[in-house]
Amino acid sequence: MIDVNLLRENPAAIKASQKARGASEDLVDQAAKADDNWRKAQAEFENLRAEQNAKAKLVAGASPEERTKLIAEGQELAAGVKAAEQRAADFQNELNTIVLKIENVVTEGVPVGGEDDFVVIREEGTKPTFDFTPRDHTELGELLDVIDIERGVKISGSRFYFLKGWGARLELALMNLALDQAANANFTALITPTLVKPEVMAGTGFLGEHSDEIYYLPADDLYLTGTSEVALAGYHSNEIIDLTDGPKRYAGWSTCYRREAGSHGKDTKGILRVHQFNKLEMFSYVTPEQADEEHAKLLAWQEEMLKKCELPYRVIDTAAGDLGSSAARKFDAEAWVPSQETYRELTSTSNCTTYQARRLNVRYRKEDGKTAIAATLNGTLATTRWLVAILENHQQADGSVRIPVALRPYLGGAEVISPVKKS
């Protein structure tokens, strides 16, 4: 959630941000009004309560007659105090409801507009040229017997698959490569729960507009997470963390579950868009002053991984309207997918500034001893989808796939995955 102090001091800035996102500016006025109402009602209640407290305190030391009188007065006050408290609580609820709807204030410089209004920051690597017709990853997956979609569908339905043989090993190798890199950069590895309570899902903001993307288990009132970000953001909720030694960084590995409810007909072939995949996610808790710098670092680590996988990619600065509600700025790295002759998102990194941490009540202690809301950032370091780019970009005429050098140590030194007779 946004900072109510900003709402009081500079509502125009929030309005401008809402406008850039194509979100409601009217919410800001509504929130300001609700805030005003709440503060008045709260002051009224507190004054009455102070009076009540003062009277109650006198009772103990009073003479019998005075005592009767004071108790009578107290009885009279009690109902009024209760009513005032209720009024204040109602206004506060109203304020909260509105404020939670306001999205994070976008960073200055973020492109205005929607999904297609991103700005390409740079392109890296060389797109492969083939003297044969490149196969798509589905075909390669069958040829090499590394992705078994048919049987995945048989077992679990559409958008499910088996990773098999070198495919399974390749994914584990990718995750291990990423985890080693993260560990070197001072990330603590975490294998996170993938079933979480409603309040955690709500607290991380995933129950809002994306709620139909999420699997829910009614018998247990638990949600399956679509990213370990949920658990990683909730990890330090309601805590005062120590940031004196620098950022707290976590590399969370988990299986991710997504209903893909709104994407019927999109990417139906292969494993580009699936209900279940694995992901290694970077997550940083930093001071608000460090957030921009950390964001640049997360992006640099993502690019490092892409380079290790020898993938051509571009980095885009996502437009305001395409940001998640928690993000103030988001960079995506998209890898070249030869069969589609287009770039597809492999990583995404968001700077959530204090927006997410405020809602989850994650604080740190400043040098003056006071507490302040921390900033959070997240970024992908590896996912199952990377296999698509790796298989397609490194394919050879005979259908074999060259394994990127950095991955070989994790695959027993293997250099190539060759076609096999399908079993």
Add this chain to the structure above:
RNA sequence: GGAGAAUUCGCCUAGUGGCCUAUGGCGCCAGCUUGGAAAGUUGGUUGGGUGCAAGCCCUCGGGGGUUCGAAUCCCCCAUUCUCCGCCA
């Protein structure tokens, strides 16, 4: 699944209706002491809201209730521990 116990300011802990505006210890921070340290000693040490400020309000796991007044009494919930059952 059943029964019982517990949850207090970083940690431990006192506290069964009103000077609890929460006790004491450990730890931590600052001062004194010291050549320096230890020991000793004095003070500080939960957070939040609101207000220019003084202050006021909230906070004893969470939420309700009883009462003029609740850490304390009642109800619901969460978590932890112990025992029983069940499963491995």
